[in-house]
Amino acid sequence: MANLNESMSELMTIDGAMAVSLVDSNSGMLLAQAGSGVDLEVAAAGNTEVVRAKLKTMKALGLKDEIEDILITLGKQYHIIRPVASKAGLFFYVVLDRARSNLALARRKVLDVEGALKM
Secondary structure, three states, X not given: OEOHHHHHHHHOOOOOEEEEEXXXXXXXXXXXXXXXXXXHHHHHHHHHHHHHHHHHHHHHOOOOOOOOOEEEEOOOEEEEEEEOOOOXXXXXXXXXXXXXXXXHHHHHHHHHHHHHEOO
């Protein structure tokens, strides 16, 4: 089982990883972070709104399901938002350099880190 610092270090080993964080979606606050190139405080607040909007939309549609992950594809980056299944209200946020990353492997690594998280 990994603690927060170990989880951030492990996520930074993903090919193309630029910045990673663990966010409390109830408050929009960062719980842990690593890397650079992105203002993670601003990203945490903004991505909290993304998660909330998706949950609200799912509820309005009557979908009885869970968010596995949310992928935002930019011209030069991938942004992965992955809720932590065992800790409601938390999500990982991972920023990848699109030219240096393998999206499938990155998603798998985030899943593995999520499963090992111990708080």
